[in-house]
Amino acid sequence: MQQPLYITNSLTRTKELFEPVNPPYVGLYVCGPTVSGESHLGHARPYVTFDVIYRYLQFIGYKVRYVRNITDAGHFEEEGREAEDKVNEKAKLERLEPMELVQKYTNIYHDMMDALNCLRPAIEPTATGHIVEQIDMIQDIIKKGFAYEVNGSVYFDVTKYAQGNDYGKLSGRILEDMIAGSRDLDGQDEKRNAADFALWKKAPEQHIMRWNSPWGEGFPGWHIECSAMASKYLGSPFDIHGGGMDLMFPHHESEIAQTKIATGCSPVKYWMHNNMITINGRKMGKSYNNTITLREMFYGGNDVLERSYAPATVRFFILQTHYRSTLDFSNDALQAAEKGLQRLLNAYDTIAKLNASPASSVSIEKIESDCYVAINDDFNTAIVVAQLFEAARIINSAHAGTEQLSAADITRVKKLFDDFLFQIMGIKQVQQDNSADLNGIMDLVLEIRATAKSKKDFETADKIRNTLTTLGITIKDTKDGAEWSK
């Protein structure tokens, strides 16, 4: 079980042996959502992915500090006008403060993460709660000569940084190409160089979120919050920084540059990036008009997919793919995942009904070891799932009598599901209502039905079965008598 763990490091584009900076402690930072809107399907991918990573690191004994931020400030510059109008309008209609909106979307996000059974991070810092830390870091960077102030805004001097550091290493970019291909954006004339990025932005008149700073009223730049909060809570360097692939540039590239100047070292040992999701083959986005919020996904109301899907189905679907591959959501694929997960859960329930044989006809140990090999190989949950399906086949075969399992292997296969499906992959175990009352009632009902069947009174037998079905209780007739499940 204690095999070496390999992680694909985006920085080197290779699989590397995972060796924490300060074992047994592991620092894990994941870029959280911008809570200026409702959580959507795109958010499910990184947070499920890194939830499994968090769970597994703990499972193999590491003491993990998981930090996942909430971006609730800044970042409104590009949307500027639209965001302002929206906020003002809603504030009038609903008497909402801007921070109230942020709180509302944060609450929804938390609810959706709970529904997906993502463990809550150890620390969930907000950008607005760390303005001081960000200003401190910016001042430090200015003092070291890698940032300059213009008209109340502060920019990071990428050109100067690139002279002694390989800016662009993470995202595979060449500075000269970027400068040549850059567009004219707001504030471009203030920058010494097109590739420079803002550490602090002067707040325009209508901008609601604003803070005092040494450079006047403004708000923090696009990337500084993660640098400030990650180094505050995890130090520098720390172990793993995760996020979506779309954040590699410019967000993470800029984080590296800022932190390297501020702390003197490259901030992260292992950069991990999950790939994007698509819907019916297209990237999800407003311009495609195919955005699905998580609430719509779970409870219905979207126009893109034909129906809603349970959080566990979405989670399982995500884990059926390796996190570095794109994942396409479609009705067919989700329904296949839904049935597949049900098959696994049914098999798990069947374990309790197995009769032990003197010896096993198959090796559970082999499946178990294959699961560890897979999860240790850059968290390949797709292969773990395949192994669990093999285990399910064995359980069902043992139940049908075509395979045999010893008492020890029955225990072992149950542990395999407990560990991998529930604990590591975080599929929520359905709470069975196995109260003594219900068991007694069901025993009686099934006995009456068996009597009816023996008298060829199928009308009564079917009525019992059909009525129970409408109550959510499934009856299955086996050669050893009827079984029920809720």
Add this chain to the structure above:
RNA sequence: GGUCGCGUGGCCGAGUGGUUAGGCAGAGGUCUGCAAAACCUUGUACAGCAGUUCAAAUCUGCUCGCGACCUCCA
């Protein structure tokens, strides 16, 4: 335009030099009063072309197609 990645059987999706991925759907069978579940059997799969090799889905080159990033984005 620049950078990076992908193209696997009806659908989704692992794999990366020689050995069955797996799930869903389909077909046949077993069980069964029926149903459901389950079990057994069943698939010319690796975009195209050329090359390297004893051997390529897996390496190399070219072609075609798709996508991501380059601008807030998970």
